[in-house]
Amino acid sequence: MTREQLFEQILKKKSYLCVGLDTDPLKLPEHLLDTEDPVFEFNRQIVEATADLCVAYKPNIAFYEAQGPQGWVSLQKTLEVIPQEIFTIADAKRGDIGNTSELYARAFFQQMSFDSVTIAPYMGADSVKPFLTQEGKWVILLALTSNAGSQDFQMLRLHDGKEEYMFEQVLRTSADWGTAESMMYVVGATRADYVQRVRQIIPDHFLLVPGVGAQGGSLEEISRLGMNQQCGLLVNSTRAIIYASSGKDFAEKAREAALEVQREMEGLLKELVVG
Numbered sequence: 120m121t122r123e124q125l126f127e128q129i130l131k132k133k134s135y136l137c138v139g140l141d142t143d144p145l146k147l148p149e150h151l152l153d154t155e156d157p158v159f160e161f162n163r164q165i166v167e168a169t170a171d172l173c174v175a176y177k178p179n180i181a182f183y184e185a186q187g188p189q190g191w192v193s194l195q196k197t198l199e200v201i202p203q204e205i206f207t208i209a210d211a212k213r214g215d216i217g218n219t220s221e222l223y224a225r226a227f228f229q230q231m232s233f234d235s236v237t238i239a240p241y242m243g244a245d246s247v248k249p250f251l252t253q254e255g256k257w258v259i260l261l262a263l264t265s266n267a268g269s270q271d272f273q274m275l276r277l278h279d280g281k282e283e284y285m286f287e288q289v290l291r292t293s294a295d296w297g298t299a300e301s302m303m304y305v306v307g308a309t310r311a312d313y314v315q316r317v318r319q320i321i322p323d324h325f326l327l328v329p330g331v332g333a334q335g336g337s338l339e340e341i342s343r344l345g346m347n348q349q350c351g352l353l354v355n356s357t358r359a360i361i362y363a364s365s366g367k368d369f370a371e372k373a374r375e376a377a378l379e380v381q382r383e384m385e386g387l388l389k390e391l392v393v394g
Contacts, residue, residue: 120206120234120255122300122325126349128174128204130393133385135350136377137175137208137327139357140165140197141182146362148369158186158193163200164370165361172377175353176201177208177327198231206353207234208259208327214239220249228253235259237305237327240289241272244296251297258302260293262286263317265307265330286313290320299323306345308336308354314344322347329355331380338380342387350392356380 129135142158151157166176178197183190201207209227213220213236227233228250235257238247250258263273263286273286290304299321306317308330317326326345330336331354338354345352360380364372 120257122349124204125174125206125325128206129350129388132171132174132381133388134172134174134381135352135354135384135388136173136380137177137206137353137355138165138169138173138360138377139210139329139355140176140178140361141357142178142193142361143182144186146365148365148367150367156189156193156196158183158190159196161361161369162193162197165373166197166200168370168374169360169377170202170205172374172381173205175206175208175355177210177355177357179357180209180211195231198233207232208353209233209236212237212239212261214242214246216242217245217249220246224250224253224256228256235303237261240293244293247293247296251301256301258297259327260289260302260304262290262304263306263310263313265309265336269307269310284313284316287316287320290317294321294324299325303327303353305329308338308341311337311340311344314341318345318347323349323351325351325353327353327355329357331356338383339387342384342391346387346391348392350388354380354384 140162142161147157147161151160154160178194183194213223227236237259239261275285277283303325306326306328308328328341331338360373360376363376
């Protein structure tokens, strides 16, 4: 999927919502537990209920790896029911030496046909560039995350005379590895006070923004600070949508929660991009 195609979907659906499929077997509605594949059945109903309201789905790979071989089966089946026009993100946070990264890229892009994968930049260019050799595929690089531990490295001040944080150096350096047509960056919604600094360095790239909803980030704030002429945002919501109900109405309630977010996004798009 190209950046232009993604923007077309955003305009068509009046939404830049990404739904996280962090499906925990311990949180599934009881009535699904007797089905052949409860995780897949949950995901299938979530997708069917929300596909017209979102432009991306983001399974966190850990939730599937933790289930062993069956988890990978559930994940593959989930990918097969996601409509082709919807952007898919393997939230795997990989990052290893070059030959290993090549195999990770093959796994997620060729074997499983994800559109993108999240990558940790700590090991540098040779751990990231193998993911950029796949035509039409995207790297989503961790830049400024919402977790408390982000202070340990991302917010370190550089000691070379520059008034820069470490995350800014990551942005400047990695921007030369790919283009705005092949790279996105993770920027947490709870770090909205730094988004203007991010946009000064990478004005054109898409940002994948977790942290809205259950983590307390503001959709309006991150949208006003982070949008560009092609929207440039994929705002993720997981728990507030997929766990909106634990009963038989879970899919219906998930749709209601997604629709509420989509309607707010529609207003912001009209004001900040389309209008």
